[in-house]
Amino acid sequence: MQSYGKSVSAIGMAAVALFSCTAKEQQDRRPNIVFIMSDDHAYQAISAYSNRLIETPNIDRLAKEGMLFTNACVTNSICAPSRATILTGKHTHIHGKIDNNFPFDTTNVTFPQLLHRAGYQTAMFGKLHFGNNPKGFDEFMILPDQGDYYNPDFITNRGDTAITGYVTDIITDLTLDWMKNRRKKEQPFLLMYLQKAPHREWIPAERHYREFTKKTFPEPETLFDNYEGRGTAAKTAEMNLLHHMTISADNKIYPEVAEELGIREASNWGKNVFLQKYKRLNEAQKEQYDEVYGPINEAFKKAYPALNDEDLMRWKYQRYMQDYLACIAAVDENVGRVLDYLDENGLRENTIVVYTSDQGFYLGEHGWFDKRFIYDESFKTPLLVRWPEKIEAGSTSDEMVQNLDFAQTFLEAAGLPQPADMQGESLVPLLEGKSEQWTRDAVYYHYYEYPGFHMVKRHYGIVTTEYKLAHFYYDVDEWELYDRKNDPFELNNVYSDPAYAAVVDKLKDQLAELRVKYKDSEELDQRFIQKYKERGLIK
Incomplete structure (x- = not known):
């Protein structure tokens, strides 16, 4: 991330003023935040969702002791745009990082900046994937670009370094070292603990490839789609x-x-x-x-x-x-190390722990790997949250929530105002069991990187708990509608089925409203296409 400039937002200044005159005892009651994200971790590969492929007992602890979200999803299923959305609480066409190539709009203010200005100690360890100087952090050690599984290099605000070993273990070592030795006990903290695994090319730790290369796994029903x-x-x-x-x-x-x-x-x-x-x-x-x-x-x-x-x-x-699941085994072990530290050092009750991924991933469903599509395996993402002071242990939410919502959630939890230009909704009511206060019944999705790696066509769409309507555009003009209840594998496009005509009409109206609400438009689509042409990415 590049510089955000010298100006400080009015909201940030208000937050500083508010908390500078707040009693220390009250500051201490603000929750700590541990945000754990792995890269390309499919929800199908977490046993809290399904143990068909692997057992993940440590990640599952967050579901048993907190809340499991069954309909968590992303706004744009690709790594860097998703991460920028998480930091800003804005759709990708707003923060500018529409794909892995386009630049992030550095005038955006991120939630870590606002928390830092309000007195939170902040640290980031692991994979950011865009920019080399994340703002709003007292300390960071991040992998350059995708990073490496073995003997990785790190970019830090104290100088670059390389560390011998396996990346999942190393990122956890760095995280625990910060908590043990540099965390200021008088301050609440934001800790972003970001794993590289299980991103392609799936190189496991030696202790796990010896075990997992001997295993045989069940095939998905749609492997030969x-x-x-x-x-x-x-x-x-x-x-x-x-x-x-x-x-x-x-x-x-x-x-x-x-x-x-x-x-x-x-x-x-x-x-x-x-x-x-x-x-x-x-x-x-x-x-x-x-x-x-x-x-x-x-x-x-x-x-x-x-x-x-x-x-x-x-x-x-x-x-x-x-190899993919062996990489996850190391992630799960290391999540356990972090949870154990929190539990053993009096940090369990007043700490929000989030486990998620930057998007979903195909594990052979439809014969595929990777992500990008609005289809479920790509679009849905794992989300498990523990906050003992607020969340009833073992609870579940089926509401349509997005990575768009994290920024507002953390700001509300910290007692901070939410900037008017953020586009998500705070999950705090859901975490507190107040689902009647949740008003969203549909989410918006938009994917841009075409032509590009894996050649998934540009598309946008609307998703509810019952249906999914998508418009593929640029070099095609095609609509797809899926009945999520009756066609969970999304095998039958019923857009032209007369029985669904009323559903299509209703969803198109809702989609148009969402495009306006989130400030997206056909004009903006064409503007991004023109920028692709100017960059020589398309003819």
């Missing part, structure tokens, strides 16, 4: 496990083995990424890696000549799940 009943976008997206998941970077087949087998891919991207990541390992790490992945390569060499496309798809799915 042929996309009938859907529009052009689903049929042309480039995120199919068989055709688009790379054999080297993703499935860990050594490039020389792939070459020996005559496997040719669309580009050298997978080969180059594999070599780059492998070179980061020190000699001891390489020896351990080769001890496990070497035999996998040998077995693949023997099996590959006889594999048909269906066989290879199944093999790729298992390799994907083994």
